[in-house]
Amino acid sequence: MSKLEDKFRELDERNHEASLGGGQERVNKQHTAGKLTARERIELLLDKGTFVEIDKMVRHRCTDFGMENNKIAGDGVVSGYGKIDGRAVCVFAQDFTVFGGTLSRANADKVVKIMEMATKMGAPLIGLNDSGGARIQEGVQSLAGYADIFHRNVRASGVIPQISAILGPCAGGAVYSPALTDFIIMTRESSYMFVTGPDVIKAVTHEEVSKEELGGAMTHNSKSGVAHLIGENDENAMMMVRELIGFLPSNNMEDPPTIPCTDDTSREDENLQTLVPADPNKPYDMMSIIGSVIDDNNFFEIMPHYARSMITGFARLSGKTVGIVANQPAFLAGVLDINSSVKAARFVRFCDAFNIPIITLMDVPGFLPGTNQEFGGIIKHGAKLLYAYSEATVPKITLITRKAYGGAYCVMASKHIGADINLAYPTAEIAVMGPEGAVNIIFRHKISDDEKTAAVEEYRKAFANPYKAAELGYIDEVIYPRETRKKLITALEICQNKSEAGPRRKHGNIPL
Numbered sequence: 235m236s237k238l239e240d241k242f243r244e245l246d247e248r249n250h251e252a253s254l255g256g257g258q259e260r261v262n263k264q265h266t267a268g269k270l271t272a273r274e275r276i277e278l279l280l281d282k283g284t285f286v287e288i289d290k291m292v293r294h295r296c297t298d299f300g301m302e303n304n305k306i307a308g309d310g311v312v313s314g315y316g317k318i319d320g321r322a323v324c325v326f327a328q329d330f331t332v333f334g335g336t337l338s339r340a341n342a343d344k345v346v347k348i349m350e351m352a353t354k355m356g357a358p359l360i361g362l363n364d365s366g367g368a369r370i371q372e373g374v375q376s377l378a379g380y381a382d383i384f385h386r387n388v389r390a391s392g393v394i395p396q397i398s399a400i401l402g403p404c405a406g407g408a409v410y411s412p413a414l415t416d417f418i419i420m421t422r423e424s425s426y427m428f429v430t431g432p433d434v435i436k437a438v439t440h441e442e443v444s445k446e447e448l449g450g451a452m453t454h455n456s457k458s459g460v461a462h463l464i465g466e467n468d469e470n471a472m473m474m475v476r477e478l479i480g481f482l483p484s485n486n487m488e489d490p491p492t493i494p495c496t497d498d499t500s501r502e503d504e505n506l507q508t509l510v511p512a513d514p515n516k517p518y519d520m521m522s523i524i525g526s527v528i529d530d531n532n533f534f535e536i537m538p539h540y541a542r543s544m545i546t547g548f549a550r551l552s553g554k555t556v557g558i559v560a561n562q563p564a565f566l567a568g569v570l571d572i573n574s575s576v577k578a579a580r581f582v583r584f585c586d587a588f589n590i591p592i593i594t595l596m597d598v599p600g601f602l603p604g605t606n607q608e609f610g611g612i613i614k615h616g617a618k619l620l621y622a623y624s625e626a627t628v629p630k631i632t633l634i635t636r637k638a639y640g641g642a643y644c645v646m647a648s649k650h651i652g653a654d655i656n657l658a659y660p661t662a663e664i665a666v667m668g669p670e671g672a673v674n675i676i677f678r679h680k681i682s683d684d685e686k687t688a689a690v691e692e693y694r695k696a697f698a699n700p701y702k703a704a705e706l707g708y709i710d711e712v713i714y715p716r717e718t719r720k721k722l723i724t725a726l727e728i729c730q731n732k733s734e735a736g737p738r739r740k741h742g743n744i745p746l
């Protein structure tokens with residue numbers, strides 16, 4: 235055999251060895267646990283045949299605890315770049331079959347390298363997490379590796395979209411890399427995230443809790459608000475990441491992608507005329523309005539299980555991505571509370587960072603009263619949403635469908651905090667509070683029940699409508715519900731070249 239052939243054969247062998255990960259036995263164990271391997275996940279995530287793996291021959295440099303005799307090519311993480319719907323993305327996937335996907339110095343260096351490449355090239359970064367955490371044999375070198383990654387996450391924040399999928403364990407300080415990214419997707423029943431696990435909790439606080447209950451997908455999607463989406467399994471999670479990427483620009487210097495729109499942009503919907511009930515106390519489903527007005531009824535909801543009085547998600551209008559923020563009158567009357575404020579604030583800031591226009595659909599009775607809310611800091615958390623909307627310079631279009639009461643009116647992208655186009659349905663009620671509450675305060679105990687009924691009616695006529703605000707120019711146009719889609723699309727068109735700059739500063743101080 236010629237010398238040249240030897241060289242090619244060596245490359246073949248090395249490539250083959252690297253592709254084996256931790257070996258067939260560990261791969262089988264991974265499959266038995268209902269999980270795919272790092273490479274199988276990447277295969278599903280990216281367009282066929284586009285993955286280019288880098289650093290696959292990297293090995294750790296640890297010489298403690300006999301590790302010098304145990305080196306595996308790739309060292310527990312697969313990294314590289316490829317395409318989603320023809321657009322470049324960077325990806326790293328922790329390989330649980332190699333040292334439990336744990337983070338060594340060499341492994342961290344690979345992650346840092348792909349993060350820096352993504353940031354420099356302006357490509358989204360996708361991290362697939364499945365790891366036992368810090369590689370114990372490497373001690374502080376592993377901790378340093380984590381901190382290096384956290385630092386890169388922060389540097390990349392607002393520059394490129396960062397998406398984390400949690401597909402297995404993610405515990406201890408390791409949780410903070412995903413937490414610093416824009417979106418976290420967790421797989422149902424095969425992923426968990428916690429800072430300290432059930433055993434430590436039991437020892438310290440005597441609480442007994444299972445891993446799933448403590449840090450499973452549903453916990454973080456419905457209770458803690460740490461995660462944004464649930465995938466039924468690895469494959470479903472990868473499809474969700476692909477779909478999400480389709481709405482987003484590759485970086486903060488780009489506009490979001492536009493796709494050809496086959497849904498009639500002037501389409502009217504007669505059902506919308508009667509969707510908002512005449513009785514202001516009757517609930518209705520804001521999702522019906524969203525579904526009716528967006529392209530092809532295709533709504534990609536973010537955090538569907540958390541703070542359900544607020545809806546957030548991506549859609550397209552005339553083929554262009556928009557972020558939708560909407561009160562949900564079908565859940566707690568669409569009230570603003572701590573969780574819904576924070577949920578919406580974070581979403582608004584993401585949209586603003588990535589040039590995604592924000593459509594706000596408002597039907598809000600106000601902030602939720604109660605000691606829980608006050609002691610929990612609703613003042614500070616509500617201020618986050620006010621802050622996020624006020625600082626956002628992307629096109630902001632607001633439609634008031636019904637209630638716009640009190641401080642919540644101001645907060646939910648009112649004209650006064652910088653919305654560009656403010657629309658209202660004839661059913662809108664824009665006032666300091668609802669008629670009954672107002673009359674109770676103005677007249678206290680001074681009037682009879684009959685007088686109260688008359689006063690409520692008088693208040694309703696005077697204030698429970700959009701026309702006072704329209705007279706003052708706070709509402710640009712009162713529209714017929716059936717023409718909502720057309721009105722939103724034309725509003726977006728006039729905002730297309732919007733340019734707005736704030737005063738020079740290092741950064742603002744959002745009330746955290």
Ligand code: HXC
Nearest residue numbers: 333334336365366367368369370371380403405406407408
């Ligand atoms: C080195 C580790 C490891 C670790 C797992 N492995 N965790 N090696 N350091 N932290 C290895 C195992 O020895 C095993 O190697 C392989 O990974 C798979 O682990 P198993 O235990 O066989 O798998 P499983 O039963 O599925 O359990 C997975 C696990 C468990 C729940 C993750 O391994 C575990 O509890 N590991 C310790 C987790 C931990 O405490 N990490 C530190 C967290 S603190 P072989 O060769 O047998 O296949 C932290 C700090 C970060 O991460 C700080 C950032 C600032």
